[in-house]
Each structure stands twice: as structure tokens, then as C-alpha cells.
Amino acid sequence: MKRLTALLAATLLTTPALFAEENKVPALRATPAETRDNVPPEGDRLELMPTKPAQLLPPPAGLPLIPEIPQSGQLPPIPRHNSFESPIKRRDSATADAEDAVKQRIRIREAKTKAQRDPAVQAEWDRASTLKTDYEKRDALKSYYRLLYGRMIKIDPSLKVPADALLQQSLARLEQTKIAPTQPPTAVASGPRAAR
Numbered sequence: 001m002k003r004l005t006a007l008l009a010a011t012l013l014t015t016p017a018l019f020a021e022e023n024k025v026p027a028l029r030a031t032p033a034e035t036r037d038n039v040p041p042e043g044d045r046l047e048l049m050p051t052k053p054a055q056l057l058p059p060p061a062g063l064p065l066i067p068e069i070p071q072s073g074q075l076p077p078i079p080r081h082n083s084f085e086s087p088i089k090r091r092d093s094a095t096a097d098a099e100d101a102v103k104q105r106i107r108i109r110e111a112k113t114k115a116q117r118d119p120a121v122q123a124e125w126d127r128a129s130t131l132k133t134d135y136e137k138r139d140a141l142k143s144y145y146r147l148l149y150g151r152m153i154k155i156d157p158s159l160k161v162p163a164d165a166l167l168q169q170s171l172a173r174l175e176q177t178k179i180a181p182t183q184p185p186t187a188v189a190s191g192p193r194a195a196r
Contacts, residue, residue, distance in 0.1 A: 104159075104162065107158075107159060108152070108159055108163070108166075111152040111155045111156045114151075114152075114155050115148050115149075115152045116148065118151055121144070121147055121151060124147050125144055128140035128141045128143075128144050133182075133185060135183070135184060136185065138174045138176075141174055142174055145170040145171060145174075149163045149164070
């Protein structure tokens with residue numbers, strides 16, 4: 001038993017020395033060649049950039065990597081901006097289109113409010129609301145909308161296209177499409193029922 005422990009102790013004491021000899025790590029001390037120029041010897045130096053031009057890949061044949069001058073017809077012409085206009089402002093996004101639509105709706109609403117304050121437009125609305133028959137009321141509302149949208153165009157001429165579209169929508173709502181159109185009151189009085 002004493003022999004076994006002595007043998008085991010001797011083996012353990014010599015084993016680290018054996019591993020140290022097999023896996024020798026170079027010492028991190030400077031060699032005389034390194035201390036002179038602070039450059040490692042030629043065998044230990046890593047090359048980050050190739051030193052020979054032959055090691056670089058040649059460019060593909062017939063195609064330059066970056067053309068010096070763009071070919072005609074390849075690129076659209078660069079738009080010229082005024083000095084006061086920002087070149088960053090672009091109108092090809094959905095956000096810019098939505099912003100323009102909201103601004104136009106605001107201008108339409110402001111012009112409509114100003115036109116509704118006009119005494120002639122208010123008088124036409126009051127006249128349309130006091131009439132008794134459907135035909136007369138529709139006729140008065142048609143003249144009201146024509147007057148209203150005409151005043152809107154006078155207030156803001158840039159709203160001519162949207163105001164005309166709104167006028168056509170308003171007039172189309174006043175047309176009778178589900179039943180036969182009513183006739184003017186004078187035509188009704190002279191019709192077959194008036195003879196009875």
C-alpha cells in the first residue's frame with residue numbers, strides 16, 4: 001500500500017511536466033529581432049492585405065464595375081429644384097398624397113362656410129325650406145347648390161374641379177330615379193285630373 005501511494009504521488013508530480021513539454025506555448029517575451037524594429041519575424045507575421053497584384057481577382061471581362069458616364073436612356077434626368085424648394089420633399093408617397101387630400105378638404109370646407117354666409121345663398125336656402133311640393137323644393141335646392149358652389153369657386157378658383165364634382169353629386173341626389181319624376185305644378189293642373 002505504501003508503494004502504491006508512492007507510485008501514484010510520483011506519477012502525479014511528473015504528469016504536469018509531461019503535458020507542459022507536449023503543449024509548449026511560446027513565451028510572450030520579445031526576441032532580439034522584435035525589439036529592434038517592433039516587427040515580428042517574417043514567419044510569424046500575418047498578411048492582412050495581399051502584397052502581390054496577382055492575388056487580387058481580375059474584374060469581369062467587358063463590364064466595368066462602376067461606369068464612368070451613365071449610358072443614354074438608362075437613368076431618368078435629375079430634376080432641378082429651385083433654391084427655395086427642398087429637394088427632400090417628394091410626392092410619391094401615400095403619406096404625401098393623404099396630406100394633400102386633407103389640405104384640399106380643408107380648403108373646400110372653408111370656402112363652403114364662407115359661401116354659406118353670403119345673404120343670397122342663405123335666402124335661397126330659406127326659400128327651399130319653405131316650399132310645400134317636392135318638385136318645387138327640388139328645383140329650389142338645385143338653384144341653391146348651383147349658387148353655393150358658384151360662390152365657392154369665386155372665393156377660391158383653385159377649387160373649380162372639386163366644386164364642379166360636388167355640384168354634380170348634389171344635383172344627382174335631387175333627381176328622382178326610383179319613381180317616375182314629378183311634373184311641374186303647372187303641368188299637373190292642366191293634366192287629365194284637372195278636367196274632372
